[in-house]
Amino acid sequence: MLHYIYLMAITAEAMTGALSAGRRGMDWFGVILVACVTALGGGSVRDIVLGHYPLTWVKHPEYLILTSIAALFTVMIAPLMRHLRSLFLVLDAIGLIAFTLIGCQTALDMGYGLLIASLSGVVTGVFGGVLRDIFCNDIPLVFRRELYAGVAFVASWFYFACDYLGLSHNQAILLTFLGGFAFRLLAIRFHWEMPKFQYSDEG
Amino acid sequence: MLHYIYLMAITAEAMTGALSAGRRGMDWFGVILVACVTALGGGSVRDIVLGHYPLTWVKHPEYLILTSIAALFTVMIAPLMRHLRSLFLVLDAIGLIAFTLIGCQTALDMGYGLLIASLSGVVTGVFGGVLRDIFCNDIPLVFRRELYAGVAFVASWFYFACDYLGLSHNQAILLTFLGGFAFRLLAIRFHWEMPKFQYSDEG
Amino acid sequence: MLHYIYLMAITAEAMTGALSAGRRGMDWFGVILVACVTALGGGSVRDIVLGHYPLTWVKHPEYLILTSIAALFTVMIAPLMRHLRSLFLVLDAIGLIAFTLIGCQTALDMGYGLLIASLSGVVTGVFGGVLRDIFCNDIPLVFRRELYAGVAFVASWFYFACDYLGLSHNQAILLTFLGGFAFRLLAIRFHWEMPKFQYSDEG
Numbered sequence: 292m293l294h295y296i297y298l299m300a301i302t303a304e305a306m307t308g309a310l311s312a313g314r315r316g317m318d319w320f321g322v323i324l325v326a327c328v329t330a331l332g333g334g335s336v337r338d339i340v341l342g343h344y345p346l347t348w349v350k351h352p353e354y355l356i357l358t359s360i361a362a363l364f365t366v367m368i369a370p371l372m373r374h375l376r377s378l379f380l381v382l383d384a385i386g387l388i389a390f391t392l393i394g395c396q397t398a399l400d401m402g403y404g405l406l407i408a409s410l411s412g413v414v415t416g417v418f419g420g421v422l423r424d425i426f427c428n429d430i431p432l433v434f435r436r437e438l439y440a441g442v443a444f445v446a447s448w449f450y451f452a453c454d455y456l457g458l459s460h461n462q463a464i465l466l467t468f469l470g471g472f473a474f475r476l477l478a479i480r481f482h483w484e485m486p487k488f489q490y491s492d493e494g
Numbered sequence: 495m496l497h498y499i500y501l502m503a504i505t506a507e508a509m510t511g512a513l514s515a516g517r518r519g520m521d522w523f524g525v526i527l528v529a530c531v532t533a534l535g536g537g538s539v540r541d542i543v544l545g546h547y548p549l550t551w552v553k554h555p556e557y558l559i560l561t562s563i564a565a566l567f568t569v570m571i572a573p574l575m576r577h578l579r580s581l582f583l584v585l586d587a588i589g590l591i592a593f594t595l596i597g598c599q600t601a602l603d604m605g606y607g608l609l610i611a612s613l614s615g616v617v618t619g620v621f622g623g624v625l626r627d628i629f630c631n632d633i634p635l636v637f638r639r640e641l642y643a644g645v646a647f648v649a650s651w652f653y654f655a656c657d658y659l660g661l662s663h664n665q666a667i668l669l670t671f672l673g674g675f676a677f678r679l680l681a682i683r684f685h686w687e688m689p690k691f692q693y694s695d696e697g
Numbered sequence: 698m699l700h701y702i703y704l705m706a707i708t709a710e711a712m713t714g715a716l717s718a719g720r721r722g723m724d725w726f727g728v729i730l731v732a733c734v735t736a737l738g739g740g741s742v743r744d745i746v747l748g749h750y751p752l753t754w755v756k757h758p759e760y761l762i763l764t765s766i767a768a769l770f771t772v773m774i775a776p777l778m779r780h781l782r783s784l785f786l787v788l789d790a791i792g793l794i795a796f797t798l799i800g801c802q803t804a805l806d807m808g809y810g811l812l813i814a815s816l817s818g819v820v821t822g823v824f825g826g827v828l829r830d831i832f833c834n835d836i837p838l839v840f841r842r843e844l845y846a847g848v849a850f851v852a853s854w855f856y857f858a859c860d861y862l863g864l865s866h867n868q869a870i871l872l873t874f875l876g877g878f879a880f881r882l883l884a885i886r887f888h889w890e891m892p893k894f895q896y897s898d899e900g
Contacts, residue, residue: 309691310693312691313691313692313693314693314694314695316690316691316692317690317691318687318688318689318690318691319688319689319690319691320642320643320644320647320688321643322691324643335543339542339543339745340741340745340752340755341750341751341755342545342748342750342751344544344545345544345545346543349543349544349606349610352607352609352610352613355609355613356609366691369691369693372693373695403755404758406758406761406762407755407758410758410761421832425628425831425832426624426628428631428632428834429834439726440726440727440730441726444726484724485724485725485726486724486725487722487723487724487725488715488718488719488722488723488724488725488728488772488775489719489722490716490719490720490775490778491720492720492779512894513896515894516894516895516896517896517897517898519893519894519895520893520894521890521891521892521893521894522891522892522893522894523845523846523847523850523891524846525894527846538746542745542746545748547747547748548747548748549746552746552747552809552813555810555812555813555816558812558816559812569894572894572896575896576898628831629827629831631834631835
């Protein structure tokens with residue numbers, strides 16, 4: 292089931308990436324590239340950092356076709372997208388937890404400890420958006436809005452705790468999903484934010 | 495022969511990278527770095543993504559010396575460069591096809607299928623310029639001007655088709671070169687562009 | 698001893714990274730990320746480019762904890778930081794040479810020649826700051842201020858020369874440290890800069 296959620300998640304992330312490229316007036320190739328980077332970039336950074344080859348989309352190029360089609364589809368239905376913001380916030384929340392769980396699992400399967408596994412989850416969940424913003428020449432949004440990386444971080448440790456408490460693999464995934472998803476939606480609803488650090492060189 | 499064209503191409507790309515750094519007023523070290531990244535960054539991203547070690551310039555550090563010299567040479571003859579724009583568009587077109595062919599071949603030699611080989615070609619051809627623009631804090635140009643990534647994409651499939659039709663390796667390379675080069679020059683001459691995607695959050 | 702200097706250096710670099718994130722008003726997660734990237738990004742780029750796995754901080758996640766604590770500590774004492782600029786210039790100079798030496802040594806241990814070892818040193822010393830500026834959406838500073846990459850470059854060849862002249866490993870490291878450190882401080886004091894390259898498309 293995590294697999295189908297993953298496919299749904301990369302599709303949704305690709306569509307948000309395509310919108311970012313559209314805000315910058317990129318051409319269709321740029322739209323496709325930013326969409327693919329947003330959807331698959333987090334996992335790619337994780338795999339490159341951990342030396343986990345081949346990368347997911349190199350092994351499964353059909354994911355690239357899926358995200359590319361999602362990008363072009365977004366171009367077609369762009370006027371509609373303005374009315375779907377709530378839907379995409381929900382899909383993005385689902386994707387965040389799915390990416391995080393997959394990232395944790397990848398590192399655990401490679402034999403790493405919990406701290407690296409947690410970071411692997413956060414990187415997988417968050418870095419697609421960071422790369423999207425770097426490609427579109429923005430300051431990464433994920434560090435300026437409602438809890439996002441924080442949700443991934445908490446979800447990863449919640450997942451490890453479920454495992455530690457003796458729950459089955461599937462139970463742990465399901466519980467983390469429900470908990471992380473609720474946490475993210477609550478963060479959006481009530482504008483929970485990490486404290487910001489404002490620094491200027493003048494006193 | 496592809497080898498000599500490659501050397502010519504990284505030299506030309508290094509020179510365009512040096513000009514970009516100069517537009518931002520970087521010092522000579524920055525000029526050299528941006529030049530090397532522009533010339534060798536596409537192949538480096540490809541190698542890192544595919545896990546193809548050692549990277550080209552790590553194996554052949556003499557390429558770095560070549561691109562560094564080209565960067566400093568550009569600084570010397572900068573006032574002249576304004577009159578050489580057409581020449582550099584031509585050299586860049588040659589380089590784009592050379593990089594694309596080398597990128598395709600690298601992936602095919604590693605046993606990947608045509609889709610990944612095509613993407614490997616596009617990344618090798620295009621990502622040097624993308625990284626140059628990220629280092630210089632610009633929105634990547636290649637997605638906002640005349641067909642560029644599109645030329646690399648078409649050239650890669652043209653190359654596979656030549657191979658499929660039974661042409662010899664050298665014939666396939668030569669034909670792709672002529673076709674891709676003509677395609678790129680026509681795109682510049684007649685301002686062929688990919689459709690752009692303009693999106694704004696307001697209606 | 699180089700090990701303790703390294704720990705001091707990543708702490709200091711993390712703190713400068715945290716300040717950069719604060720200038721952009723990022724939240725605490727962003728501050729921690731930029732701090733870790735600044736402190737450990739140079740070595741990570743080096744390891745990824747050379748295919749040197751596992752990365753330092755993947756093998757020693759305790760370094761991440763150290764840099765994260767340093768980042769949060771910086772948030773606490775931010776008003777104080779304005780008065781510590783000279784101290785941080787000194788710590789940064791020490792870190793630059795330490796990173797450079799470690800980068801050189803890593804490449805030499807992998808069997809690479811002097812040119813790649815030198816570049817490995819420069820990348821380790823300089824790229825943390827380059828990535829920090831890309832994440833914070835700035836034009837990389839290291840190529841626009843007093844000699845920085847240049848100091849790393851000269852220090853690496855000075856180190857090789859010490860080795861060539863028959864000095865012991867420890868003597869070579871100590872001498873490079875003193876020489877590189879003095880060179881960097883003199884560069885700051887007397888505003889030694891690389892010549893800049895100013896280019897504009899109009900004549």
